[in-house]
Amino acid sequence: MLATETMNPVIIIGAGLAGYTVAREFRKLDKLTPLVIVTKDSGGFYSKPMLSNAFAQRKTPQQLVTQTAEQMSGQIAGAVLSGTTVLRIDPENRRVHTDKGVLAYRDLIIAAGAEPVRLPIPGNAAAAVLSVNHVDDYAIFHARVGLPEHAPATRVAILGAGLIGCEFADDISSAGHAVTLIDPNSMPLASIAPPVLSRGLQQALIDKGVAMRLGTTAASIDHGNNATHITLSDGSVVEADLVLSAVGLRPNCTLASTAGLTIDRGIVVNALGLSSDAHIYALGDCAQYTVGEAGATHTMPYIAPLMSAARAIARTLAGTPTPVDLKPTPVLVKTPSFPIALVPPPPDALAGGAWVDAVVDQRMISRFYDATGVMVGFGVAPQDAAIRNTLMTSLGRRWFHVNRTCSVGAEPLVQAQAAEVL
Numbered sequence: 001m002l003a004t005e006t007m008n009p010v011i012i013i014g015a016g017l018a019g020y021t022v023a024r025e026f027r028k029l030d031k032l033t034p035l036v037i038v039t040k041d042s043g044g045f046y047s048k049p050m051l052s053n054a055f056a057q058r059k060t061p062q063q064l065v066t067q068t069a070e071q072m073s074g075q076i077a078g079a080v081l082s083g084t085t086v087l088r089i090d091p092e093n094r095r096v097h098t099d100k101g102v103l104a105y106r107d108l109i110i111a112a113g114a115e116p117v118r119l120p121i122p123g124n125a126a127a128a129v130l131s132v133n134h135v136d137d138y139a140i141f142h143a144r145v146g147l148p149e150h151a152p153a154t155r156v157a158i159l160g161a162g163l164i165g166c167e168f169a170d171d172i173s174s175a176g177h178a179v180t181l182i183d184p185n186s187m188p189l190a191s192i193a194p195p196v197l198s199r200g201l202q203q204a205l206i207d208k209g210v211a212m213r214l215g216t217t218a219a220s221i222d223h224g225n226n227a228t229h230i231t232l233s234d235g236s237v238v239e240a241d242l243v244l245s246a247v248g249l250r251p252n253c254t255l256a257s258t259a260g261l262t263i264d265r266g267i268v269v270n271a272l273g274l275s276s277d278a279h280i281y282a283l284g285d286c287a288q289y290t291v292g293e294a295g296a297t298h299t300m301p302y303i304a305p306l307m308s309a310a311r312a313i314a315r316t317l318a319g320t321p322t323p324v325d326l327k328p329t330p331v332l333v334k335t336p337s338f339p340i341a342l343v344p345p346p347p348d349a350l351a352g353g354a355w356v357d358a359v360v361d362q363r364m365i366s367r368f369y370d371a372t373g374v375m376v377g378f379g380v381a382p383q384d385a386a387i388r389n390t391l392m393t394s395l396g397r398r399w400f401h402v403n404r405t406c407s408v409g410a411e412p413l414v415q416a417q418a419a420e421v422l
């Protein structure tokens with residue numbers, strides 16, 4: 001047993017932004033309770049969003065890690081057990097079983113992140129496809145791609161034109177590499193952005209030299225003649241030096257599931273961030289948060305929700321039960337060629353709703369109105385803080401009246417928009 005029985009620690013599984021943020025917030029409020037972070041990685045602190053814009057800034061993986069596990073241990077006044085994998089949680093006896101021993105906890109916080117989705121693509125090079133969801137993955141990717149001043153341009157095929165795929169495409173093409181973006185949808189960012197902004201981003205990436213292979217998928221990936229050949233479902237072949245998969249992440253729920261906690265897409269937590277066990281909390285990419293009074297739950301794999309969850313869970317653990325404040329926050333697409341800010345409409349608002357576009361001061365703005373005429377989402381490019389804030393204040397407001405003969409069609413919405421002042 002590694003911990004004392006007298007005052008068992010708060011244990012956090014994971015040393016990503018979620019784990020370290022909740023540790024810092026807890027330590028601000030409680031200086032006495034022992035705090036232990038258990039992580040299978042090296043425990044170095046880095047900002048994950050930097051991974052998809054580090055090439056253009058000429059950052060090496062070593063430069064991205066700003067603090068070591070030892071420095072973080074001092075900062076949180078607690079232990080960081082790096083290189084230690086949690087194998088099993090025993091909620092009944094409040095123990096975590098690691099590959100280095102068993103730890104008792106007072107309360108446990110799961111911040112175990114998410115794992116990249118691996119598509120089951122056939123071919124002798126399918127296993128060599130890379131994903132980047134950690135600075136260690138980035139180190140491998142960076143070593144293979146290289147900076148153009150140190151190596152010849154690399155041909156990189158990216159599977160998936162979502163947020164991460166588009167950011168990497170923009171970033172590594174800025175560094176002089178030849179990028180092909182492959183996606184089954186007809187436009188990039190198809191699942192979260194208004195079509196007008198997807199088309200704008202597509203054009204900006206094409207202007208930058210990114211080749212787009214849209215409306216098709218990788219059917220097989222094989223190596224031969226010193227190149228990787230990606231055969232697409234339309235029969236054509238893309239030749240590349242390496243393939244990066246950016247087709248999505250799956251919340252890491254294995255530990256929670258085997259411990260008998262309620263899971264859905266992620267670990268389901270209530271308004272306080274508490275799982276179905278009274279001493280186990282979850283936040284970050286592994287969590288499925290309860291949003292709003294109706295009790296709907298959503299995964300939210302972004303920084304803003306994990307920051308709110310960290311503050312609330314820390315307060316709750318320090319003795320003041322505090323609900324997680326999950327206000328809509330814009331997602332910033334880090335594509336400098338066409339910088340977009342988005343608040344995607346909630347899935348339950350899509351039926352009967354519509355995007356309405358406008359061009360204001362050379363900006364493309366698209367607002368999403370639900371079936372009752374309430375603005376519940378938007379996208380804007382190019383974006384900056386002022387326009388984001390203006391659009392945020394419009395969220396939740398009704399811009400027109402719905403009557404029996406008028407559903408959310410172009411006509412009433414366009415009129416409504418004309419009345420809106422930016």
Ligand SMILES: Cc1cc2nc3c(=O)[nH]c(=O)nc-3n(C[C@H](O)[C@H](O)[C@H](O)COP(=O)(O)OP(=O)(O)OC[C@H]3O[C@@H](n4cnc5c(N)ncnc54)[C@H](O)[C@@H]3O)c2cc1C
Binds near residue numbers: 039
């Ligand atoms: C390339 C990229 C760019 C992004 N850009 C943005 C952006 O611009 N804006 C934004 O809001 N969001 C962005 N995101 C998303 C955001 O970075 C994530 O939501 C956030 O970093 C997730 O943090 P986390 O701590 O939940 O997970 P992680 O950072 O994945 O941390 C999980 C931790 O759990 C540990 N762990 C897992 N299993 C175990 C185990 N069994 N035992 C011990 N330790 C374990 C891991 O070692 C790791 O330390 C981006 C994501 C990526 C991949």
